Amino acid sequence: MSPLILLSFFCVILVATSQGSDVVHRIQPLQIHPLRLQSDSACLSWRVAVEAHNIIDWTVAPEGCEGYIGNYMLGGQYRKDSKVVADEAYEYAKSLKIRDIGKDVWVFDVDETVLSHVPFYALHGFGAEPVNYIEFFEWLAKGKAPALPESLKLYNKLLSLGIKVAFLTGRGEELRNITATNLKNAGYHTWEKLLLRGPGSENTTAVVYKSAERRKLEEEGYRIVGNSGDQWSDITGTNVGERTFKLPNPMYYVK
Amino acid sequence: MSPLILLSFFCVILVATSQGSDVVHRIQPLQIHPLRLQSDSACLSWRVAVEAHNIIDWTVAPEGCEGYIGNYMLGGQYRKDSKVVADEAYEYAKSLKIRDIGKDVWVFDVDETVLSHVPFYALHGFGAEPVNYIEFFEWLAKGKAPALPESLKLYNKLLSLGIKVAFLTGRGEELRNITATNLKNAGYHTWEKLLLRGPGSENTTAVVYKSAERRKLEEEGYRIVGNSGDQWSDITGTNVGERTFKLPNPMYYVK
Numbered sequence: 017m018s019p020l021i022l023l024s025f026f027c028v029i030l031v032a033t034s035q036g037s038d039v040v041h042r043i044q045p046l047q048i049h050p051l052r053l054q055s056d057s058a059c060l061s062w063r064v065a066v067e068a069h070n071i072i073d074w075t076v077a078p079e080g081c082e083g084y085i086g087n088y089m090l091g092g093q094y095r096k097d098s099k100v101v102a103d104e105a106y107e108y109a110k111s112l113k114i115r116d117i118g119k120d121v122w123v124f125d126v127d128e129t130v131l132s133h134v135p136f137y138a139l140h141g142f143g144a145e146p147v148n149y150i151e152f153f154e155w156l157a158k159g160k161a162p163a164l165p166e167s168l169k170l171y172n173k174l175l176s177l178g179i180k181v182a183f184l185t186g187r188g189e190e191l192r193n194i195t196a197t198n199l200k201n202a203g204y205h206t207w208e209k210l211l212l213r214g215p216g217s218e219n220t221t222a223v224v225y226k227s228a229e230r231r232k233l234e235e236e237g238y239r240i241v242g243n244s245g246d247q248w249s250d251i252t253g254t255n256v257g258e259r260t261f262k263l264p265n266p267m268y269y270v271k
Numbered sequence: 272m273s274p275l276i277l278l279s280f281f282c283v284i285l286v287a288t289s290q291g292s293d294v295v296h297r298i299q300p301l302q303i304h305p306l307r308l309q310s311d312s313a314c315l316s317w318r319v320a321v322e323a324h325n326i327i328d329w330t331v332a333p334e335g336c337e338g339y340i341g342n343y344m345l346g347g348q349y350r351k352d353s354k355v356v357a358d359e360a361y362e363y364a365k366s367l368k369i370r371d372i373g374k375d376v377w378v379f380d381v382d383e384t385v386l387s388h389v390p391f392y393a394l395h396g397f398g399a400e401p402v403n404y405i406e407f408f409e410w411l412a413k414g415k416a417p418a419l420p421e422s423l424k425l426y427n428k429l430l431s432l433g434i435k436v437a438f439l440t441g442r443g444e445e446l447r448n449i450t451a452t453n454l455k456n457a458g459y460h461t462w463e464k465l466l467l468r469g470p471g472s473e474n475t476t477a478v479v480y481k482s483a484e485r486r487k488l489e490e491e492g493y494r495i496v497g498n499s500g501d502q503w504s505d506i507t508g509t510n511v512g513e514r515t516f517k518l519p520n521p522m523y524y525v526k
Binding site for chain 1: 312313315316317318319320322323324325326347348351352354355356359515516517519
């Protein structure tokens with residue numbers, strides 16, 4: 017890592033940290049753990065293995081990869097990787113014959129697919145330290161998650177093609193209003209469906225829950241022409257859609 | 272790319288080139304196409320999108336990525352990525368209860384999964400230029416493909432666990448003897464099955480052909496505990512096995 021990148025990275029962390037409500041507790045001397053550092057190439061291998069669905073069921077990123085992941089998320093490569101996936105999705109979407117009956121839908125997951133929690137994770141080790149879920153839900157409840165810019169562009173392009181959008185999220189129904197407001201404020205101004213976990217589906221895995229929701233969509237006459245998610249559990253199971261797209265996420269894993 | 276890496280890379284190409292049988296034709300002044308060069312970060316985004324099954328049906332790697340891919344394949348990252356996948360496969364395999372009836376099998380694809388064609392592709396743009404299939408089959412027919420070292424280690428460890436090995440390849444039956452000899456010379460000394468494309472399956476896609484072969488294995492009473500391949504067509508379709516592993520390959524795509 018060049019000194020310049022390293023410096024920029026620490027500055028971003030400092031800025032992100034200083035934006036928290038509990039500034040006093042968070043600004044601490046930077047902890048250096050040289051024995052835990054892994055080489056960037058080892059962390060890259062881990063990241064690619066996560067993206068290719070080889071490493072599964074992980075809870076935190078490998079020790080020593082926090083710097084690598086932070087640099088990946090904030091240093092531009094995450095955005096570039098996301099753009100390649102979005103561009104490929106759009107090229108595919110353009111090739112489709114979209115019917116004018118309003119029943120051709122693109123399913124998007126929400127978190128780390130269309131909205132970003134990097135502002136939260138930047139304060140919590142970018143997935144390389146266990147997340148405090150109380151703090152995470154406090155962040156979620158603020159409804160301030162920004163749009164992922166490449167996903168927002170894709171969303172608008174898909175709408176222009178006449179494709180409807182269905183958001184399918186693992187968030188619970190209690191977050192419907194917060195989620196809808198956050199989506200609208202982030203630029204996602206319309207949707208055909210906003211599907212959240214209702215009573216009875218709280219204890220199923222994402223794969224099972226999302227497969228069932230997609231099946232219902234198809235039973236209602238929708239054709240799922242595309243399906244984008246940052247988790248393999250978004251795009252595997254049944255009724256996955258005619259083509260799936262895996263957005264990058266080295267910060268957390270959802271079964 | 273640092274000058275040292277660039278120099279090492281060109282030296283490897285030169286050595287690889289000078290090992291060819293038609294040295295006179297191949298040693299040419301290096302062609303520089305600065306306008307076609309893509310940044311390493313763009314080629315990395317492309318490579319990750321290939322590994323995550325976002326970019327499909329591609330014929331050659333993007334123009335300008337030849338240097339990046341060559342460096343990836345020969346510079347150590349390919350080996351590191353392969354090791355992470357093999358290690359993950361072994362960790363999974365150790366967790367299995369293997370029966371002593373000799374019916375628990377691990378399916379391996381052959382090319383770029385257990386045997387490497389890097390010696391050939393290093394002379395032909397690492398997949399960034401169209402392959403001459405006559406030349407490729409001449410190379411295959413030599414039966415000199417080396418083992419992929421991390422795959423060979425995994426193979427031996429799986430055998431030690433009591434898991435049987437089935438090789439399932441898109442190569443045709445006419446290559447059975449060459450393939451068997453190549454596998455043995457490369458260190459793969461035993462197998463339960465060596466499955467090649469027979470009459471009637473020449474014109475099906477790899478996904479269809481391999482799904483059918485795996486179904487036959489299961490009908491014969493085998494349990495496919497794992498399945499490793501460098502192509503998504505090795506590990507998708509039906510009867511894919513209890514867990515699949517995608518080995519890296521930015522050089523070519525098989526449908």
